[in-house]
Amino acid sequence: MLGLLLAVLLIPYLVAAYGLLFVKLRWGLRLFGVFIMLTIGLLMVMFFVEAYPIIVRDGVAVFFQADWDPVRESYGVLQALVGTVLTSAMAIVLAMPMAVGAAVTINEILPARWREVFGSLVDLTATMPTVIFGLWGLFVLGPFLQDLVNRLAGGVVMTSPYTLFTGSVLLAIMITPYAAAVIREGYALVPKPVEEAIYAVGATRFEAVLIKLRYIRNYILGGFFLALGRAMGETVAVAMVVGGNFARLTTNLFDSGITISSLIALQFPNAAAYQYMVPALFTAALLLALFGLVINATAIYIIQRWQI
Amino acid sequence: MRQVKNLKTPVLIAVAAIVIIVAAALLVMQPGGAPAPSPSPTSPPGGGAPAPSPSPTSPPGSELRGALTGGGATFLAPQMFAWSKKFHDVTEGKIQVNYQSIGSGAGTAQFLEKKLDFGASDVPMPRDRYSQVAGKFVQFPVIIGSIVLVYNVPEIAFEKTGKYLNLTSEVISLIYMGEIKQWCDQRIKALNPGLADKLPCKDIVAVHRSDGSGTTAAFTLYLSLAYQPWNQTVGWGFTVKWPADEKAKGQGAKGNEGVAQAVLQTSYSIGYVEFAYWAKNKDKYDKEGGVAYIRNDNDGKYYFPTTENVAMGAVAGLQRYARKYGVLPAPDGDWNPVSIEFANPPRGYPILSFTYVFLWKDYSAEGYGDAATKVALLKQFFRWVLTEGQKRENVVEGYIPLPREVAELGLKALELVKP
Secondary structure, three states, X not given: OHHHHHHHHHXXXXXXXXXXXXXXXXXXXXXXXXXXXXXXXHHHHHHHHHHHHHHHHHOOHHHHOOOEEHHHXXXXXXXXXXXXXXXXXXXXXXXXXXXXXXXXXXXXXXXXXXXXXXXHHHHHHHOOOHHHHHHHHHHHHHHXXXXXXXXXXXXXXXXXXXXXXXXXXXXXXXXXXXXXXXXXXXXXXXXXXXXXXXHHOXXXXXXXXXXXXXXXXXXXXXXXXXXXXXXXXXXXXXXXXXXXXXXOOOOOOOOOOOOHHHHHHHHHHHHHHOOOHHHHHHHHHHHHHHHHHHHHHHHHHHHHHHHO | OHHHHHHHHHHHHHHXXXXXXXXXXXXXHHHHHOOOOOHHHHOHHHOOOOOOOOHHHOOOHHHOOEEEEEEEOOOXXXXXXXXXXXXXXXXOOOEEEEEEOOOHHHHHHHHHOOOOOEEEEOOOOOHHHHHHHOOOEEEEEEEEEEEEEEEEOHHHOHHHHOOOOEEOHXXXXXXXXOOOXXXXXXXXXXXXXXXXXXXXXXXXXXXXXXXXXXXXXXXXXXXXXXXXXXXXXXXXXXXXOOHHHHHOEEEEEOHHHHHHHHHHHOOOEEEEEEHXXXXXXXXXXXXXXXXXXXXXXXXXXXXXXXXXXXXXXXXXXXXHHHHHHOOOOOOOOXXXXXXXXXXXXXXXXXXXXXXXXXXXXXXXOOOOOOHHHHHHHHHHHHHHXXXXXXXXHHOOOOOEOOOHHHHHHHHHHHHHOEO
16 A cells, blocks of 8 residues: 555656656646646545445435434435535635735735734734634634624524534634735735826725725635635534534524534544444545535636636 | 756656665565565464464563553543553553554454554444454453533522432433423423422523544443333434434534533533543532432432442442353453443443453464563553552542452453463
8 A cells, every 4th residue: 555655656756856857847747737636536536435335325315315323324414515515605704804804904004014923923823723723612702602693683593602603603713814814915916016006096095905906806716715625624623613413404504513524523533333434424525525626616717717 | 058957867867766766665565565464374373382482582570561552442541541651650661551542443443453452442342343353352341431411500500409400211311312302391390309390491402422432322322221212213322313403402512521511501401421521520510500310220219420329330230241141241252242231230320331441362363573572561551450450549530440340350351361
């Protein structure tokens, strides 16, 4: 197995590196591209091979049913997919304004000598271990959100501190620095002549910000998809606050649920004790990978259209 | 440009050399992978004889030094770390026991793949796996845990009323099945006449583990045995499908600490945690609710989760097994029937969880390197665990030491282990 990995990974890498450096840059890069595609393809094949037993047993039904009953060896991953989509969507909706706001604040409003400091601070948040966010969510954010939501709604909407909504808010906080970092970089790269031109036509500061944001929309989109990818894949912190309710489908954000990655994290340690649980978890992984591919393909498509 | 050309040949040679080295390494490694197990097939043909051949290398007991690696149940981890540290001190640093807290399922799997020297699990070797390795390994309990039901109902908090709730297996089952939905349900009131008028008509939030766990396995096994309808609708295992999730307000949390925290944070909730997680936070629970007395359905008495009551349950379970089968459990036998007799015992606190250790009977036949030393180390360590290790000062708070009768089983098992 180790030998196979070496053969698959190291040799193509060396060949591509050699081509890149000494034969023709373009070819080397292409080889690298092919090589990366191959790796991703192999990964998907591995997921499929591992998931094969349950796909043979249940057919595609395993993707489209919501169930998790190890006692009866009955599995479905739809609820986890729905949970992933809901939490990621909610998180990105909450995070993008924060990210843009943080980027603009750091580049426009803060005095120049503070920019570096705050910029690094935001970046630092991104490097914090996710389990710390998880603990904070468990002890502080969850109870706070429950209190807040129930007070605003004037009734008991959130029966528990740990719901899909808690997971979404925690995710939003966690992914904001990623999006902010990309947007900030883009914002700083707006050419001086463009900036001068904006002010020359008499734009206010607010209008200038809007024009500049439009100018760097590709960066915003890049940050958006980077953050979305993070939100979909985040595991530990979400597993701690999402409520871990994986036997039934829910579309209510204020209900406890599950996401694909947290399902895998929570159920994998004892999965070997069951016949079909490991394949079922790999099915979930396959689904997440396919979903990620779709999201990224959409991202590339949109970016290309915008550039024309 | 000229520089690049000059570099071209040396780099080409270097790359070619690396490729050749890697290829050579692969070629060497593949046969290298095979020889490792191959010595083991050579030793079994020798029958019982192979033991003497490796033994000259390992001197007897006192001079023994080395390291062991085991892994499995997360529940056992704090206790195992404490034992390992103490044993390290006792042996003056000669014997190091490493424990990987990877979960019961993974611990069992890796033990069977011979990646670990010993495995630990909250359930005995599952039946389907047992049939594959029957007679080749031993299993025995090393420590007891008990599972308590904690609740958060401010109206009847222990601090205000001075009383804890009484619960039975039936009521617990019905709560987790989503049939009993509110705290003021008649069936709860009937068990708690003293608190009946204070029980609020609020929805019960039934908190359970969201990760697969031995705690869930022990808890659901108890419910399966004590209340038939539970067995038919839910069953037992590391993870089950909780009907309360669909029919009432079910709520999952990660780990014992997650459930403990969720119950403290959520009003009108109930949850099951290992004894230790309640014992550490007793004051906090008393403020919000408390811990339940559980009725032992066999003798009809309510028991509070104390060390004595839990130990009483363990001994009674063992006696029941001995009466039923006429013998004490065999260390190399199937322990699933034993764990069933331990669950819901005739007397004492009824929700027990044992942590079992798996050892091979014949380490050299299983292909372990330096089997003689390994077995001597294992024997010395577990003999210490089952005797000195069960003394109060060596047991971490929240764990319950094995009663002497149960520890004897483990000592007998060790006699079967040979290099």
